[in-house]
Amino acid sequence: MTDAELRERALKVVPGGMYGHLNAAIFAPGYPQFFLRGEGCRQWDADGREYIDLMCSWGPVVLGHRHPKVEEAAARQLALGDCLNGPGPVMVELAELLVDTVPSADWAMFSKNGTDATTQALMVARAATGRAKVLMAHGAYHGADPWCTPSTAGTTPNERADLVEFTYNSLESLEAAAATAEGDVAAIIVTPFKHDSFEDQELVEPAFARGARALADRIGAALVIDDVRAGFRIDLRGSWEPYGVRPDLTAWSKAMANGYAIAAVTGVDALRGAAQSLYSTGSFWFSAVAMAAAKATIETLRDTDGIAAMERAGTQLREGLYAQAKAHGFTVNQTGPVTIPWLSFDGDADLSTALHWSDACLRHGVYLHPWHNWFLSAAHTEEDVARALEGTDRAFAETRAHLG
Numbered sequence: 001m002t003d004a005e006l007r008e009r010a011l012k013v014v015p016g017g018m019y020g021h022l023n024a025a026i027f028a029p030g031y032p033q034f035f036l037r038g039e040g041c042r043q044w045d046a047d048g049r050e051y052i053d054l055m056c057s058w059g060p061v062v063l064g065h066r067h068p069k070v071e072e073a074a075a076r077q078l079a080l081g082d083c084l085n086g087p088g089p090v091m092v093e094l095a096e097l098l099v100d101t102v103p104s105a106d107w108a109m110f111s112k113n114g115t116d117a118t119t120q121a122l123m124v125a126r127a128a129t130g131r132a133k134v135l136m137a138h139g140a141y142h143g144a145d146p147w148c149t150p151s152t153a154g155t156t157p158n159e160r161a162d163l164v165e166f167t168y169n170s171l172e173s174l175e176a177a178a179a180t181a182e183g184d185v186a187a188i189i190v191t192p193f194k195h196d197s198f199e200d201q202e203l204v205e206p207a208f209a210r211g212a213r214a215l216a217d218r219i220g221a222a223l224v225i226d227d228v229r230a231g232f233r234i235d236l237r238g239s240w241e242p243y244g245v246r247p248d249l250t251a252w253s254k255a256m257a258n259g260y261a262i263a264a265v266t267g268v269d270a271l272r273g274a275a276q277s278l279y280s281t282g283s284f285w286f287s288a289v290a291m292a293a294a295k296a297t298i299e300t301l302r303d304t305d306g307i308a309a310m311e312r313a314g315t316q317l318r319e320g321l322y323a324q325a326k327a328h329g330f331t332v333n334q335t336g337p338v339t340i341p342w343l344s345f346d347g348d349a350d351l352s353t354a355l356h357w358s359d360a361c362l363r364h365g366v367y368l369h370p371w372h373n374w375f376l377s378a379a380h381t382e383e384d385v386a387r388a389l390e391g392t393d394r395a396f397a398e399t400r401a402h403l404g
């Protein structure tokens with residue numbers, strides 16, 4: 001069954017044939033929708049085409065597809081049972097591992113998706129403070145529930161009425177947002193760096209991170225880091241730990257279990273009682289396989305220094321892309337941490353050059369994305385990145401020829 005045939009069938013039984021970030025209407029043309037297989041840093045689409053995978057399933061795959069240690073831990077648990085009347089002992093082991101690894105974590109609660117975790121973190125903050133308002137950066141992605149989905153279709157203004165926006169990296173605008181909310185701020189929710197789609201990424205200004213911490217303390221609000229995307233690719237202790245800024249609550253998911261469905265909120269002791277007061281649960285939240293996979297993923301990242309491996313691969317990729325772009329007469333911007341990179345072309349506001357180039361990359365066996373950040377994994381070896389760079393070089397050449 002080809003990708004085209006599957007799409008045609010899907011159109012009849014799935015609204016639009018696909019939805020969310022994979023919706024063909026917003027996705028880049030030429031991209032396959034269906035995939036058969038993944039191994040290490042490679043994926044094969046439904047047409048059997050092989051790619052060096054620079055998207056890592058949009059974040060979850062951090063050690064490479066089908067990592068033996070993770071698969072072994074998951075299989076061992078699956079042989080005993082996955083979805084039982086309660087969690088397996090592994091729930092306690094995983095919570096202990098997070099508390100030992102993350103300095104701002106005195107406890108952990110588990111769920112399934114990043115949206116579960118960001119939503120739950122705000123519930124904890126509201127339960128603790130008895131306040132309603134949440135300060136969030138304009139344009140930031142925190143999930144797909146009505147309070148945070150980027151499209152307002154199917155939502156009511158009420159569902160967002162308690163959000164007050166600020167500009168990322170502007171302490172002045174954060175202070176102004178807090179002032180607007182007049183003593184009713186339950187939480188400041190912030191991503192560890194600015195990774196909004198369609199625009200260059202922005203690392204956090206250390207002064208902004210420290211200022212957000214100080215403001216939260218001053219007004220008695222919880223500082224929530226949404227580490228769903230960046231978590232486990234910058235610092236296992238939490239993505240603002242290098243700046244010495246510790247949150248009250250952190251939302252985790254994506255890379256946590258190398259592709260198995262799990263999310264977590266971790267928090268400080270002062271919020272333990274509030275966390276305990278919630279009624280927050282889900283039919284599949286206690287499944288043991290994903291917990292076993294998460295434990296194996298975090299231990300493997302720790303024991304093999306997986307982040308250092310991703311940084312080497314990401315640096316090689318970034319340097320290679322800069323050299324190629326220059327050689328082909330392009331000025332490009334590469335932004336974000338090297339482990340969560342993105343490339344844009346100078347003066348390409350309509351993304352036409354990016355779309356042409358990414359489509360050419362695809363045809364030369366490199367899967368990356370024209371308007372969303374990419375992800376490296378610890379499975380990307382020097383040789384794999386060199387192979388990816390062969391594809392990107394041909395793509396730059398074709399894009400140059402196309403533009404004349």
Ligand SMILES: *Cc1c(COP(=O)(O)O)cnc(C)c1O
Nearest residue numbers: 113114115141142143226228229
């Ligand atoms: C992906 C993402 C979410 C939502 O996670 P889901 O698992 O898709 O619900 C929340 N916040 C950030 C920063 C994300 O990247």
